[in-house]
Amino acid sequence: MELSAFELLSALFILVLAAFVGFEVVSKVPTMLHTPLMSGANAVHGVIVVGAMLVAATADSPVAVVLAFLGVILGTINVVGGFVVTDRMLEMFKKRPGRD
Amino acid sequence: MNTLDILTFLVWLVAGVTFILALKFLASPSTARRGNLLGAAGMVLVVAWTFFVRDGQFGAGANWWLIVVAGVIGAVAGWLGAKRVAMTAMPQMVAIFNGAGGGAAALVAVVEFMRDSELHPGELLPLAFVIATLLGAIIGAVSLTGSVVAFGKLQGLIAARPVKYPGSQLVTAALFLAVVAIGIYLAAVSPSVPLFLLFVVLSLILGVQLVMPIGGADMPVVVSLLNSYTGIAVAATGIVLSNYALLIAGTLVGASGAILTQLMTRAMNRSLFNVLFAGFGTGGGTVAAGAEGEEQLREITVEDAAVLMAYGKRVIIVPGYGMAVAQAQGPVRELMDLLIARGVDVQFAIHPVAGRMPGHMNVLLAEANVPYDRLKEMDEINDDFADTDVALIIGANDVVNPAAREEGSPISGMPILNVDQAHNIIVLKRGRGAGFAGIPNPLFSNEKTTMLFGDAKPSVAALVTGVKQA
Numbered sequence: 384m385e386l387s388a389f390e391l392l393s394a395l396f397i398l399v400l401a402a403f404v405g406f407e408v409v410s411k412v413p414t415m416l417h418t419p420l421m422s423g424a425n426a427v428h429g430v431i432v433v434g435a436m437l438v439a440a441t442a443d444s445p446v447a448v449v450l451a452f453l454g455v456i457l458g459t460i461n462v463v464g465g466f467v468v469t470d471r472m473l474e475m476f477k478k479r480p481g482r483d
Numbered sequence: 484m485n486t487l488d489i490l491t492f493l494v495w496l497v498a499g500v501t502f503i504l505a506l507k508f509l510a511s512p513s514t515a516r517r518g519n520l521l522g523a524a525g526m527v528l529v530v531a532w533t534f535f536v537r538d539g540q541f542g543a544g545a546n547w548w549l550i551v552v553a554g555v556i557g558a559v560a561g562w563l564g565a566k567r568v569a570m571t572a573m574p575q576m577v578a579i580f581n582g583a584g585g586g587a588a589a590l591v592a593v594v595e596f597m598r599d600s601e602l603h604p605g606e607l608l609p610l611a612f613v614i615a616t617l618l619g620a621i622i623g624a625v626s627l628t629g630s631v632v633a634f635g636k637l638q639g640l641i642a643a644r645p646v647k648y649p650g651s652q653l654v655t656a657a658l659f660l661a662v663v664a665i666g667i668y669l670a671a672v673s674p675s676v677p678l679f680l681l682f683v684v685l686s687l688i689l690g691v692q693l694v695m696p697i698g699g700a701d702m703p704v705v706v707s708l709l710n711s712y713t714g715i716a717v718a719a720t721g722i723v724l725s726n727y728a729l730l731i732a733g734t735l736v737g738a739s740g741a742i743l744t745q746l747m748t749r750a751m752n753r754s755l756f757n758v759l760f761a762g763f764g765t766g767g768g769t770v771a772a773g774a775e776g777e778e779q780l781r782e783i784t785v786e787d788a789a790v791l792m793a794y795g796k797r798v799i800i801v802p803g804y805g806m807a808v809a810q811a812q813g814p815v816r817e818l819m820d821l822l823i824a825r826g827v828d829v830q831f832a833i834h835p836v837a838g839r840m841p842g843h844m845n846v847l848l849a850e851a852n853v854p855y856d857r858l859k860e861m862d863e864i865n866d867d868f869a870d871t872d873v874a875l876i877i878g879a880n881d882v883v884n885p886a887a888r889e890e891g892s893p894i895s896g897m898p899i900l901n902v903d904q905a906h907n908i909i910v911l912k913r914g915r916g917a918g919f920a921g922i923p924n925p926l927f928s929n930e931k932t933t934m935l936f937g938d939a940k941p942s943v944a945a946l947v948t949g950v951k952q953a
Binding site: 426 | 498499502503505506507509510511512515516518519520522523526529530533534537544545546547549550552553554556557558560561562564565566568570573574576577579580581583584586587588590591593594595597598601611706707710713714716717718720721722724725726727728729730731732733734735736737738739740741742743746747750833835840841842843845846849850858860
C-alpha cells in the first residue's frame with residue numbers, strides 16, 4: 384500500500400477541515416439531544432463497514448478471510464444498530480399528541 | 484483513473500456531506516429524525532457502491548458471498564438489538580454498537596498489516612501507512628474492550644464502583660509504554676506480524692485497564708469519549724485504505740464526539756481528566772457516613788404523600804435512574820395527569836446528567852407522552868423550588884445531593900437541583916443504600932424529607948391510587 388505524498392497531503396487537508404466541521408456542527412446542542420446525537424454519530428462511524436468490505440473482498444489467506452468476515456459483521460452491527468436505535472430514540476420525541 | 488474511479492470519489496463526497504448534515508440536523512429537535520435518516524441514506528449509498536464497484540470495475544469480486552453473509556448476520560444482530568432493547572438500556576446498547584465499530588476498525592488494521600508485511604517480506608513499510616495502521620489498531624482495540632467494560636458496568640454485570648487494585652495506574656502506564664515501544668519497533672525496525680498481534684492484545688488489555696477504575700456514574704462520559712475514539716480509529720483506517728468516506732466520517736465523529744464529551748463533563752462541572760483518573764466515589768468514609776444517616780430517615784405512608792401532593796399548589800417531579808430501571812414513566816405520567824386535573828401545577832426538573840445519559844429522562848418521559856413543555860432544565864427551574872409544595876424525587880440521588888455544594892465530597896462543585904428548598908421533599912427510593920456514585924446523601928436526613936421505600940413503579944402506582952382517593 385504505497386501512499387504518494389500528494390495523497391497524504393490531500394488526506395491531511397480533509398482531516399483538518401473535517402475536524403473543524405465536526406467541532407462546529409455540534410457546538411450548540413440542547414442537553415436532551417446529547418444522547419441521540421451521540422448515538423447518531425456512533426452510527427456514522429459505522430462506515431468502517433466499508434473498510435471491512437474492502438479488505439474482505441481481497442482477503443486471500445484463511446486467517447484474513449476470518450478476520451475480515453468478523454470485521455464486516457461488527458461494522459454492520461455498528462451501522463444498522465446505530466441508525467435504528469437513534470431513530471427509536473427520536474421517534475419518542477416526535478410522538479407528542481396534543482399538549483394539555 | 485477511469486469514470487468509475489471518479490464516480491467513487493463523488494460517492495464519497497456525497498456520503499461525507501450527508502454525514503455532516505446528519506450531525507447538524509441531529510443537533511436540533513425539529514430536524515433530528517430527518518438528520519438520522521439522511522445519514523442512513525448516505526451510508527446505504529456508500530456501502531452499496533463499495534459492494535458493486537471495486538478498483539474501477541463493476542463486479543462484487545470473489546469474496547462477495549462472504550460479505551453478504553457477514554452483512555446479513557450483522558444487520559440482523561444490529562436490528563434486533565436496536566429494536567428489542569428497552570429504552571432504559573439504551574446507553575449500554577450505544578456502548579456495544581460503538582465497541583463493534585472499534586472492533587471492526589482494529590480487525591481491518593490487522594488484516595491490512597498482515598497483508599502488507601507478507602507482500603514486502605523483510606522490508607520496512609511506508610511510515611505513514613504504519614502509523615495510521617497502528618493508530619487504527621490501538622484506538623479501535625481500546626474502544627472495543629473499553630466499551631465492553633462500560634456495557635458491563637451499565638448493565639450491572641461488572642461492579643459499577645471504580646475497580647482499582649494497588650499499582651493499577653502503574654500497570655496502565657507500563658502497558659501504554661509497552662504499546663508505544665512495540666509500535667516504534669514495528670515502524671522503524673521490523674514489521675513483524677507476531678509482534679503486531681501482541682501490540683493489538685496489549686491494546687485490548689489497555690482498554691479494560693482504562694475503564695475499570697472509572698465509576699458507573701461516569702459511564703456516559705466514557706461512552707461518549709470511546710465513541711470519539713472509534714471515530715479517530717475509523718479516520719486512521721481511511722488513511723490506510725485511501726478511502727475518503729472513512730476519513731471524513733471518522734474525523735467528523737472524532738471531533739464532534741470530543742466536543743460532546745466536553746459538554747457532558749461541563750454539565751457535571753468536572754474536567755475530563757478528573758473523570759478519567761479521579762476514581763469517583765472511592766472515598767473511604769462512605770460506609771460509616773451511610774450507616775449513620777440511616778437511622779435518621781423518616782418514612783411516609785402512601786396516603787400522606789398523596790394528600791400532600793393532591794392539595795398542594797405546585798409539585799416538581801425529579802426523575803432519576805430509579806424511574807428508568809423500574810419502568811415507572813407510565814404511572815408517573817398518570818400521576819401528573821391526575822394532579823393537573825386537580826389544578827396542581829406539575830413540572831419535571833431534569834438534571835443534565837440524570838439517569839445514565841444526558842437526555843435519558845427526556846426520552847423516557849416522551850415515551851410516556853409527558854408533554855415537552857413540562858420538562859424543565861436545571862437552570863430554568865432551580866429558582867422555583869423555593870415556592871414548591873412538594874418535590875417528588877423518583878429514584879434520583881446524586882443529582883440532588885447537597886453534599887455537592889460543600890468541599891471535600893467526590894461530587895463537590897457539581898451543580899445540583901435545589902430540591903432542599905421545597906416545603907416538602909418526598910423521596911421514592913428502592914433501598915437504603917447510597918447512590919450510584921456511592922456517596923451518602925444528607926438530603927435524605929433533612930428534616931423536610933420523608934422516604935417512601937420500594938420499587939418506583941408500584942410506589943408511583945400506589946400514589947396514583949392515593950391521589951384518586953384523596
